[in-house]
Structure formats: C-alpha cells, structure tokens
Amino acid sequence: MDLSPHTRAAFPALHQSVNGKPLVYLDNAATMQKPRSVIDALVHYYERDNSNVHRGLHALSMRATNAYEGARARVARFIGAAAPAEIIFTRGTTESVNLVAQAWGRAHLRAGDVVLTTQMEHHGNLVPWQQVARETGAMLRAVPLLGENGEGGLDLAALDSLLTPQVKLFAFTHVSNTLGTINPAAELCAKARAVGALTLVDAAQSAGHQPLDVRELGCDFLAFSGHKMCGPTGIGVLYARLPILENMAPYETGGGMVSTVTYEEATWKPSPERFEAGTPNIAGAIGLAAACDYLDSVGREKIAAHSHALGQLACERLAQLPGIRLLGPPAGVERSGIVSFALADVHAHDVVTFADEDGLALRGGHHCNQPLMHKLGLTSTTRASFSLYNSAEEIDVLVASLRRIQSFFGCQ
Numbered sequence: 001m002d003l004s005p006h007t008r009a010a011f012p013a014l015h016q017s018v019n020g021k022p023l024v025y026l027d028n029a030a031t032m033q034k035p036r037s038v039i040d041a042l043v044h045y046y047e048r049d050n051s052n053v054h055r056g057l058h059a060l061s062m063r064a065t066n067a068y069e070g071a072r073a074r075v076a077r078f079i080g081a082a083a084p085a086e087i088i089f090t091r092g093t094t095e096s097v098n099l100v101a102q103a104w105g106r107a108h109l110r111a112g113d114v115v116l117t118t119q120m121e122h123h124g125n126l127v128p129w130q131q132v133a134r135e136t137g138a139m140l141r142a143v144p145l146l147g148e149n150g151e152g153g154l155d156l157a158a159l160d161s162l163l164t165p166q167v168k169l170f171a172f173t174h175v176s177n178t179l180g181t182i183n184p185a186a187e188l189c190a191k192a193r194a195v196g197a198l199t200l201v202d203a204a205q206s207a208g209h210q211p212l213d214v215r216e217l218g219c220d221f222l223a224f225s226g227h228k229m230c231g232p233t234g235i236g237v238l239y240a241r242l243p244i245l246e247n248m249a250p251y252e253t254g255g256g257m258v259s260t261v262t263y264e265e266a267t268w269k270p271s272p273e274r275f276e277a278g279t280p281n282i283a284g285a286i287g288l289a290a291a292c293d294y295l296d297s298v299g300r301e302k303i304a305a306h307s308h309a310l311g312q313l314a315c316e317r318l319a320q321l322p323g324i325r326l327l328g329p330p331a332g333v334e335r336s337g338i339v340s341f342a343l344a345d346v347h348a349h350d351v352v353t354f355a356d357e358d359g360l361a362l363r364g365g366h367h368c369n370q371p372l373m374h375k376l377g378l379t380s381t382t383r384a385s386f387s388l389y390n391s392a393e394e395i396d397v398l399v400a401s402l403r404r405i406q407s408f409f410g411c412q
C-alpha cells in the first residue's frame with residue numbers, strides 16, 4: 001500500500017525545492033523529517049509549559065513534569081516495556097550504548113570475558129565496547145558476515161561457535177544502517193540467553209520503521225534515537241530490564257539523581273532518575289512521545305510494509321544500472337528501506353553531489369561502518385534510505401539521476 005499520499009502532507013520540510021527541483025529526501029537512515037504534530041508539541045511546550053521538571057511545585061513545573069513523565073510512559077508502551085522506570089532518556093543511541101558500556105560493562109566485565117558484536121555494527125555500537133574492553137581486559141569478538149557484498153547476513157553457524165560461556169554480552173544491530181539487513185533479533189537474543197549472556201539491541205534503524213516490542217525480542221538492553229523516528233534531535237532512549245537497572249551504578253552524577261547528599265558522599269535514587277543527572281531534555285522527550293503517537297497513528301506494520309517494499313523496488317531498479325555493486329540482501333530477500341551501492345569509477349561523494357543538483361538527498365561515505373567497508377573492500381558507498389513518506393516515483397528520480405551521473409562520468 002502506498003502510504004506517501006497520506007503521510008507527505010504531514011511533513012512541512014518535504015514541500016520545498018532544492019536546486020530548482022522538488023526535494024526527494026532519501027537520507028532517512030541519517031535522520032528523518034518531522035511531522036507537524038511533533039513540531040507543534042515542541043512549540044506548545046515552549047510556549048506554555050516550559051519549566052524545569054521534578055523540583056518545582058508551581059503550575060508550569062507540574063505541567064512540564066507530567067508531560068515529561070507522560071512521555072516516558074508513552075515510550076514504554078511504544079516498545080512494550082514492563083514499566084516506565086525501564087525507560088531512560090539519553091541524547092541518542094550513542095549515549096545509550098555508552099551508558100551500558102560504562103555503567104554495566106565496567107562493573108561486570110573481567111579479563112577473559114567476551115563482548116560479542118557483529119561485523120555490521122555502526123561505530124556507535126562498537127567503539128564504546130572497544131573502550132570498555134581495554135579498561136577491563138575483556139575481549140571483543142564479532143560475528144562474521146556472509147557473502148562478498150554482505151548479502152548472506154550474519155553467519156549463524158559461526159555465532160553458535162562464538163557463543164561460549166565467556167560471552168557476557170551480545171551487542172548487535174537490529175537493522176544494518178549500511179546493508180539494510182534485518183537481523184533475526186529474537187533468535188539472536190534467545191541464542192545468547194542460552195549461554196547466560198545479556199543482549200543489547202541497537203534499534204536505531206528499526207524503531208521508526210517497524211513494530212518493536214522488547215518482550216517479543218527478549219533483549220536485556222535496547223537503544224534508539226528520537227531523530228531517526230520522526231522525533232527531535234538530542235533525545236534518545238535506553239531501555240533496560242528493571243532488575244538490571246536496580247543493580248547498576250550511575251553513569252553520570254549530579255543533581256536530580258541523588259537521594260541524600262553530604263559533603264562526603266551521596267546515595268542514589270532508583271531508576272530512571274539514577275541515570276538522568278542534571279536537567280533532562282524535556283522538550284525532546286515530549287517531542288519523542290508525539291513521534292510515537294504519529295508513527296502509531298499511521299501504523300508501524302504499514303510503515304514497515306511500505307518502506308521495505310520501496311527498498312525492494314529500489315534494489316530491482318538499481319540492479320539494471322551498468323557497473324553497479326549493490327550491497328546487502330539480494331532482490332527478493334526481505335530487507336529494510338536502506339539500500340547501499342557503489343558505482344564503478346564514481347566516488348560516492350561525487351554521486352551525492354551530482355544527485356543534489358537533481359533535488360535528491362542521498363548519503364555517501366562510510367556511514368560510521370569503517371570495519372564493514374574494509375571487509376567489503378570499499379572506502380565508501382552511496383546510500384538511499386526510504387521511509388513512510390517516500391514513493392515509487394522518487395525511485396524514478398533516483399534512477400534517472402544515477403543514469404545522468406553515469407553518462408557524465410562516461411560509464412555506460
């Protein structure tokens with residue numbers, strides 16, 4: 001079903017021209033545009049309710065606190081968490097992973113333990129583990145990818161042999177931000193659980209594009225970013241099961257997260273306050289709740305069907321271009337709306353710059369996936385990423401632009 005005729009109208013930023021051409025926004029994996037309802041929620045908060053939370057007894061502070069805590073409850077429902085206390089607001093996926101690496105990892109990892117990741121991790125779910133492994137003496141291992149274009153997905157047989165009792169945490173991405181692969185997250189969590197390992201799911205590329213339920217996934221931690229799911233920048237979420245949070249030391253310390261303080265020492269509040277030192281991003285949380293409402297009003301099953309179908313169609317159409325190397329799942333295999341490719345003899349930055357002349361917003365580079373690029377023998381790819389407001393006609397614009405680029409660079 002084509003969602004775009006209904007959804008486009010809700011996104012003011014889509015209705016503009018770029019270089020004299022209608023904007024075709026295909027950079028959704030980097031950040032999504034915002035619907036009017038999210039923008040209105042931010043404006044409403046700043047115009048009427050702006051105040052600090054938790055500490056005030058006046059009307060505005062109580063309204064702001066109710067809206068902020070209401071947003072936490074909304075996010076909990078959005079991902080099927082058991083309680084709002086399992087939702088910690090962060091700046092985004094990156095901070096959520098760092099929080100787990102520092103607050104949980106430092107306390108629980110020892111020399112000889114293993115943190116398992118995969119060969120398709122974004123730097124945001126890799127570098128924090130490198131740091132904590134260095135600090136604790138734990139080892140970092142990665143589940144390999146199958147196929148020279150990563151088309152075979154994660155090597156599940158290799159995963160079985162990597163999942164030894166030494167593995168304390170398996171941290172993996174739900175959807176690859178470069179390959180578009182959708183990992184079988186529930187199966188991966190179950191396999192990890194069987195050897196007693198905890199799991200962290202990087203849901204940065206799934207939260208805004210498909211249904212997401214932490215109980216169905218069976219994960220211990222889940223991280224995502226508001227800005228990649230129609231919400232504001234600077235707000236993100238760490239979900240963790242309550243028993244884990246209750247035993248976790250704070251990540252940052254200061255006001256708001258303490259129960260009692262003397263000149264010598266302090267005691268901590270329970271979750272979620274323990275993990276939210278200082279004034280939080282109140283407006284961001286409220287905007288994120290509005291984004292949850294918006295996505296659910298469209299329907300996440302429908303959004304997934306729409307953007308995955310556009311990903312398929314783009315793969316089929318792009319495969320017809322001479323000299324193109326498509327990465328990730330081959331046509332016909334279920335994939336997300338993320339499609340990466342390399343055009344022979346044309347650098348990804350040239351592709352993106354030329355496509356911009358045609359009004360297209362694409363992304364070129366290593367997509368914070370340098371180890372993956374290295375494995376694929378590439379330094380960069382061009383990425384088109386589709387979402388609920390994109391249409392099949394926009395794929396026509398993409399293909400026409402790529403043909404123009406190929407003829408300019410003489411690669412017919």
Ligand code: PMP
Binds near residue numbers: 030091092095124173
């Ligand atoms: N993980 C994945 C899979 C991502 O795609 C991204 C963003 N590109 C991140 C983590 C980091 O997200 P943020 O920059 O919002 O913290």
